Amino acid sequence: MARKFFGTDGIRGETNSGNMTAATAMRVAQAAGAHFRRGDHRHRVVIGKDTRLSGYMMESALVAGFTSVGMDVIQTGPLPTPAIAMLTREMRADLGVMISASHNPYRDNGIKLFGPDGFKLSDEVELEIERGIESEPQLAAASEIGRARRIEDARGRYIHALKQSISTETRFDGLKVVVDCANGAAYQVAPSAIWELGAEVITLGVTPNGTNINDGVGSTSLDAIKAKVVEEGADVGIALDGDADRLIVIDEKGNAVDGDQIMGLIAIRMAEKGVLRGGGVVATVMSNLGLERYLADKGLTLERTKVGDRYVLERMKAGGFNIGGEQSGHMILLDHATTGDGTVAALRVLSSLVHFRKPASEVLHVFDPVPQLLKNVRFAGGTPLEDVDVKSVIADAEAELAGKGRLVIRPSGTEPVIRVMAEGDDGAQVEAVVDRICDAVKAVG
Known part of the structure; x- marks a missing residue:
């Protein structure tokens, strides 16, 4: 069965368009709720979100859907994706939901689902839910409709879990850290956790207004934090994305560390x-x-x-x-x-700085990367990677790089684009190989 709703990371798209509407969100909740209603206990779902304007709409639709099939709803407000996964397990919930489009602009939103174990759902379960979305919902009897409540201590629970992820003896006293939260889900919890561990914290991207998530800040827009780290003479910068499951570090010289x-x-x-x-x-x-x-x-x-x-x-x-x-x-x-x-990983990085007592540019330069080049080639239609001439060029490139590098070619899953990546010890050779393959794709695309 081909997927209609779920992609590689939940359901995502532009809000009030396609699959990302309130009506669809309600049907997703009804289908997911019905799937996870097993046993005779009182069923519950944890719902969190990032800071997008559309989060209010999507949250309300999901609450309506889950309660209509008899599930109680626990709302946390803005929290990182990993916090919702954690709370789903901790609160013995049957299901967890994160409303977020991660690093995408505010116009997009998404729905990520977690099972009772806190892990994302398997392909098989997502397909079952897809079948349920397009079927009539199994509505609960009037006496069995679910309730919804908002918990006020969710941020504190997650901050506690973050601090428990490193040694209890570790303190960040003396570290000056710039923390960029992308005006997203971690805008309160990440700076608080790092400050509570003793660091001097300078914040960026902590004033969400519904439309500025990932806008010139965060792990996909690094110019602001690079400049801030250098300007403040900070030891390190921590850049998260909109739902805080991603981390890029900036060293004291303003260089990005992937x-x-x-x-x-x-x-x-x-x-x-x-x-x-x-x-x-x-x-x-x-x-x-x-x-x-x-x-x-x-x-x-x-x-x-x-x-x-x-x-x-x-x-x-x-x-x-x-x-x-x-x-x-x-x-x-x-x-x-x-x-x-991203925040758990950031705490590990800060712990390493404390342990080695060396600048971030030394501690975080673990290896010398080999030259790597990625180019995207747009094509009009068809399957250019099946073309005989393209296959021949790719085979020649693989033979040329054998033992000295690597070639990765893959079609995009969301747009008519072929992604061509090569790496190897000789940067000029890498560039030449990528250009030859791109030219071959363009010739048939």
């Missing part, structure tokens, strides 16, 4: 402490070859998956790994969270 370097740092420290499981790290095909070589030198593996944190998580669970992530900044530390958590 997820590969952060994963490398955290993994090695865990290995030294004897708490790394799985024998290495899980990342996607986009992670730099330099990370793979660095881990191999330490006797650790880098296992690669398709792009998407859900695929990273699936491999982590199957292989017994406790650290994984993406170059883009999703960090999954399974000992402390069931999904990517």
Whole structure:
């Protein structure tokens, strides 16, 4: 069955258009609620959101849908995605919902669902819910309609969990940290947690107004935090995205540090402490070859998956790994969270700065990345990757890079674009290879 609603990370789109309407949200809630109503206990769902204007509308629609099928609703207000996953487990809920479009602009919104274990739903469960969305809802009897309540201590619970993710002896006294929350879901909790651990905190992106989420701030717009770190003479900058499941770090010189370097740092420290499981790290095909070589030198593996944190998580669970992530900044530390958590990863980075007592530019330069180039090629239609000439150019490129680099070519899942990425020790060779493949795709597309 082809997916109509769910993508690689829940349901997402422009609000009041397509699948992202109040009417659809209510049907999603009714279908998901019906699916998770099992047993004779009183069923409940935890609903959180980021700071988008449309969050009010989507939240109200979801509450109506869940209560109409007999589920009680617990509303937390704005909280990061990983906080909702945590609270779903902690409150023994049957289901968790996060209303967010992550790093997208405010016009978009999304619905992410978590099972009672706090993990995102499997493909099979999402397909079951899709079938329910297009079926008549199983409405509860009048006496069984659910209730809704808002809890006031959700932020405090999550802040406590964040601090529990590092050693109780660790303090951040003496560190000056710029924290950019993208005017998103972590605008209260991330600065508070870091301040409570002793750091001097300078904030950016903590004045959400419904339409400024990810607007010139956050992990996908780094100019503001780079400038702020240098201007303030800060030790480090922490940049989160709209729902705070992603982290990019800025060193004291104003340089960005991506997820590969952060994963490398955290993994090695865990290995030294004897708490790394799985024998290495899980990342996607986009992670730099330099990370793979660095881990191999330490006797650790880098296992690669398709792009998407859900695929990273699936491999982590199957292989017994406790650290994984993406170059883009999703960090999954399974000992402390069931999904990517930018703030948990940030606390690990700050702990490393305290431990090594060296500048961030030294601590976070774990390996030398090899030259890597990604280009996107738009095509008009058809399947250019099936063309004989394109296949021939790709085969030649793979042979040329053999033993010296890597080639990753994949179609976008959301637009008519082919993504061409190559990396290797020779930057000029990498650029030439990418350009040849792009030209071949353009010729047939």
